[in-house]
Amino acid sequence: MPYQQIEDTEIHYRMSGSGPALLLLHSLGGSVALWDDVTRTLSKRFTVVSFDARGHGDSPARGEISVQRFARDGALLCAALGIDRFIPVGLSMGGHAAMQIALDTPARVRGVIIADSSAGGRPGGAARVAQAAARIAEIGADAYAVEYSRSRLAKAASEAAVRAFADLSRPTIPDVFLLQLTSIQSQDWTARLGAIRAPTLVIVGDEDSSTPVAEAARLRDMIAGANMAVIEGAGHLSVIDKPEAFGTLVANFASSIV
Known part of the structure; x- marks a missing residue:
C-alpha cells in the first residue's frame, strides 16, 4: 500500500500502467476503489494515478479538508512521482479539483476531464450542508451512507452497488464529509473557467x-472549445453505473490530445 509524503501528511495512492498520465480524482465519500473497473482498462494505454483525498480511504484526515487541498495534493503527488504533465480526470468533487489544477498549473495539464460536476455558484449551499448534518443526526451515519449512495447512483443500480459505495463513504461521515461538503458548496467557478485553455x-x-x-452544458459553455458527452443510464456517479462507457470516453479523449 504505497504512500507519499505531501507537505504535512502522507497520501495513499495507486499507480499502474505506462504512457501518458491520467490523474483520477474521486467524488465526495469516494476513494481509489471508485476507479477499480476503469483502471484495469485505462492502464493498458496510460499511466494511471489515483489517490485518496484527506480523510477518505486510507489517507488520514490531517490538515485542511477542502477542494483546494485535494487539488494541491494531486498536483504535488504527480510531481513527487516524476510526472511532469498529466490529464486530471475528476468526478463530482474531483471535477472541482480538476478545474482547480487546470487553473493553478496550466503548463502541466494536457487536457481536463470533468465528470458529473458543475461550475458552482449555486445559492443555498449553507442550507444544503445544514440539511445533510440534520439528516445524519436524525438517522445516523450508517443509514445516511446508504441513503446518500442510493441518491447518487442510477435508478437501476443494484443493491450491491449501493452498498459498496455506502461502505466507501461511511468512514467519512459525519466530520470529513461535512467539512468537504462545505467546501464543495462554497465553490464558484463561473468567473474563472474562461481562463482554462x-x-x-x-x-x-x-x-x-x-x-x-x-448544469453540465452550462459548465461546458464556460470553457472555450469544451465538448460534452452524456452517458445513458448513469447517475451522478457515472463511473460506477457505466464503467465501460466512462472508460471509453476517457481513453478516446485522452488519446486524441496526447
Missing part, C-alpha cells in the same frame, strides 16, 4: 439529479 471534456450521466445535463 486546455482541451476539455465534460461527462454527465443522463440520470444525474445532483448536477444534471443542463
Whole structure:
C-alpha cells in the first residue's frame, strides 16, 4: 500500500500502467476503489494515478479538508512521482479539483476531464450542508451512507452497488464529509473557467439529479472549445453505473490530445 509524503501528511495512492498520465480524482465519500473497473482498462494505454483525498480511504484526515487541498495534493503527488504533465480526470468533487489544477498549473495539464460536476455558484449551499448534518443526526451515519449512495447512483443500480459505495463513504461521515461538503458548496467557478485553455471534456450521466445535463452544458459553455458527452443510464456517479462507457470516453479523449 504505497504512500507519499505531501507537505504535512502522507497520501495513499495507486499507480499502474505506462504512457501518458491520467490523474483520477474521486467524488465526495469516494476513494481509489471508485476507479477499480476503469483502471484495469485505462492502464493498458496510460499511466494511471489515483489517490485518496484527506480523510477518505486510507489517507488520514490531517490538515485542511477542502477542494483546494485535494487539488494541491494531486498536483504535488504527480510531481513527487516524476510526472511532469498529466490529464486530471475528476468526478463530482474531483471535477472541482480538476478545474482547480487546470487553473493553478496550466503548463502541466494536457487536457481536463470533468465528470458529473458543475461550475458552482449555486445559492443555498449553507442550507444544503445544514440539511445533510440534520439528516445524519436524525438517522445516523450508517443509514445516511446508504441513503446518500442510493441518491447518487442510477435508478437501476443494484443493491450491491449501493452498498459498496455506502461502505466507501461511511468512514467519512459525519466530520470529513461535512467539512468537504462545505467546501464543495462554497465553490464558484463561473468567473474563472474562461481562463482554462486546455482541451476539455465534460461527462454527465443522463440520470444525474445532483448536477444534471443542463448544469453540465452550462459548465461546458464556460470553457472555450469544451465538448460534452452524456452517458445513458448513469447517475451522478457515472463511473460506477457505466464503467465501460466512462472508460471509453476517457481513453478516446485522452488519446486524441496526447
